Amino acid sequence: LSWGALWAIIFWGFSFIAIKVALKEVHPFMLLTLRYAIGALLLFFFQYQRDRTFLKQFGYRDWIHIVILATVGVSGLGLLQAYGLIYTSAINTGWIIAINPILITVAARFFLDETITTRKIAGILLGFFGVFLIITRGDFSLSFFRLASTFGDLLVFASAIAWATFTVGGKGFLFRFDPLCSVTAIMVSGFLLVLPLGILKGGWGNLFHLSPLTWMGVLFLGIFCSGLGYLFWYSALEKKDTGSVGMYLYLEPLVTLIGASLFLGEPIYWITLVGGAMTLAGVYLATWKTF
Secondary structure, three states: OOHHHHHHHHHHHHHHHHHHOOOOOOOOHHHHHHHHHHHHHHHHHHHHHOOHHHHHHOOHHHHHHHHHHHHHHHHHHHHHHHHHHOOHHHHHHHHHOOOHHHHHHHHHHHHHOOOHHHHHHHHHHHHHHHHHHHHHHHOOOOHHOOOOHHHHHHHHHHHHHHHHHHHHHHHHHOOOOHHHHHHHHHHHHHHHHHHHHHHHOOOOOHHHHHHHHHHHHHHHHOOOOHHHHHHHHHHHHHHHOOOHHHHHHHHHHHHHHHHHHHHOOOOOOHHHHHHHHHHHEEEEEOOOOOO
């Protein structure tokens, strides 16, 4: 049992719930600025205690790579998820995000020339059909495109593509250095990228009037999701193999399902459960012997 990986998954599973709560009073630009500021500060503090010269190991080309990865996997992903959650539910988001390993498998085939087997193809097709059921809610007519929730679901799916791009594109870079060191630099860069958006949006005086519940959501996202979550996850990867740690990803949509039902009162539809089960089954087939 890896407690670090388990806690990271619990934090990330509840992140969609915290975003829904915070967005009731905070604009996405401001929310991401606050979230990444807190997360970057925590990661930087921890990494600085480990190695006070860690930033010096990155050269000019490394920083270009870091900025690109931060644009896709931090600021871009965060914006897509935040705006997606304005329109869709946390439960849908959790299930759609669960397809990440399948998207990574597809991207690795095209960009890293990794082998793809018949079993993986079956898993990919099953996973995509599961997500299709979640987004359409079993309505196979074109009318589902007119639903606001569909727009949100598609934004969340786009965020999953962004994470897959980040994972595959940064595979060599992340592990060429100490992973936590790389992630710290990427998180700090991601914060600096969204900071101008937060400044331009303005309204910072409203922070003093936010409800305690909203502040709880913001602080949870910053401290536990963008800070401790990454710290625990990459610390777990240093102690255990990728396969045993990766298995915990299957729990994330279940954590979101339970949390969103209890704390947000979101309804649980049978078609969503069926689609979610198909997605997880597809992920298992597509990543078997990887996790």
